[in-house]
Amino acid sequence: MLGHAQSPHWDKATEQCLQQIGYVPPEANIGFLYVTDPFADMVQVILEQLREETGVAHWVGTVGIGICATGKEYLQTSAMAVMIGCLPDDSFRILPFYNRAADNLPGSWDTWLTRSSTHVAVLHGDPANGSLPQLLAQLDASLPGGFLVGGLSSSHGAHPQIADEVLDGGLSGVVFNDRQPILTGLTQGCSPIAEKRVITDCDNNVINRIDDRPALDVLKEDIGEILARDLNRAAGYIFAGLPIRQSDTGDYLVRNLIGVDSEGGRIAIGDIVAPGQPIQFCRRDGKTAWEDMRRMLDELDERLETPPRGGLYFSCLGRGKELFGEESAELEMIRRKLGDFPLVGFFANGEISNQRLYGYTGVLVLFA
Numbered sequence: 001m002l003g004h005a006q007s008p009h010w011d012k013a014t015e016q017c018l019q020q021i022g023y024v025p026p027e028a029n030i031g032f033l034y035v036t037d038p039f040a041d042m043v044q045v046i047l048e049q050l051r052e053e054t055g056v057a058h059w060v061g062t063v064g065i066g067i068c069a070t071g072k073e074y075l076q077t078s079a080m081a082v083m084i085g086c087l088p089d090d091s092f093r094i095l096p097f098y099n100r101a102a103d104n105l106p107g108s109w110d111t112w113l114t115r116s117s118t119h120v121a122v123l124h125g126d127p128a129n130g131s132l133p134q135l136l137a138q139l140d141a142s143l144p145g146g147f148l149v150g151g152l153s154s155s156h157g158a159h160p161q162i163a164d165e166v167l168d169g170g171l172s173g174v175v176f177n178d179r180q181p182i183l184t185g186l187t188q189g190c191s192p193i194a195e196k197r198v199i200t201d202c203d204n205n206v207i208n209r210i211d212d213r214p215a216l217d218v219l220k221e222d223i224g225e226i227l228a229r230d231l232n233r234a235a236g237y238i239f240a241g242l243p244i245r246q247s248d249t250g251d252y253l254v255r256n257l258i259g260v261d262s263e264g265g266r267i268a269i270g271d272i273v274a275p276g277q278p279i280q281f282c283r284r285d286g287k288t289a290w291e292d293m294r295r296m297l298d299e300l301d302e303r304l305e306t307p308p309r310g311g312l313y314f315s316c317l318g319r320g321k322e323l324f325g326e327e328s329a330e331l332e333m334i335r336r337k338l339g340d341f342p343l344v345g346f347f348a349n350g351e352i353s354n355q356r357l358y359g360y361t362g363v364l365v366l367f368a
Contacts, residue, residue, distance in 0.1 A: 092176045117144055186358070308338060315363075
């Protein structure tokens, strides 16, 4: 059951979504709500109305500068998307506020967790929380057979999350066990432009030397003479790729270049690195994004035994029209390949897949 609407008024958008959803059966047990940031301060009242009108008790969601629904994206406007599902009994638990190193999963979950050897967590995170990588690793270790997916809220203002109540500041979401089959896919939006190299000297996020040469010299060599003449021009187009060790798919994390020291020959990136770590410079590339999106969708289509019952999509703010051209083309690719099933999601300030924080990626979650 799906509803999505664009309106400057939250109450009218909510009403339109409810009209599209129509009859909600009593067995409906979970709802997903995504709103664009003009509605960020109204999430509490929107949630209360949806709960009252539908009778659905459990809700998860967050805010995005852009949101998405089946075949449609809403960017830089007032909009919301609502999806309601009827999932198997005892197949999920709403994840409460998870923000500190000492946080633990509720003790009441102990028996529930032992009933399944695999668990998928759909998460929303606050981009201002610098401890998210550690929290993701901690949560992953707490879930038997855990796999984490989701995205970081994006907003020009508040960053509310929904996990039965309205929260902010940490991680929250929903955890599914094997009673609800879930398939996930990850697609990259950048492509490597040079060979893998090795960081030989660094301080936190500042890279001093690569392959025992000044890091800036290596960067200029790899990106080519034209871009090297004007590094400001390269900003937002060239990135640092950090290959994931032992990945059998050549996967890598994309991190922004955030500073250049011309005199010292150093570069700074948006992540902490260590000596001996591989690095590979890459570029944002529309052609690669299209090709890799097709690859992900083809792989998911082969794994599906029946059409999806529903889905969630978390795409980077740097994707959408930036990489796919015409409006909603990215969402249309999903619909054309996998069918006209209910789907909601948002454009994130960072994406989560397999406990890692990504950038410029798309993460698709399918309820089989």
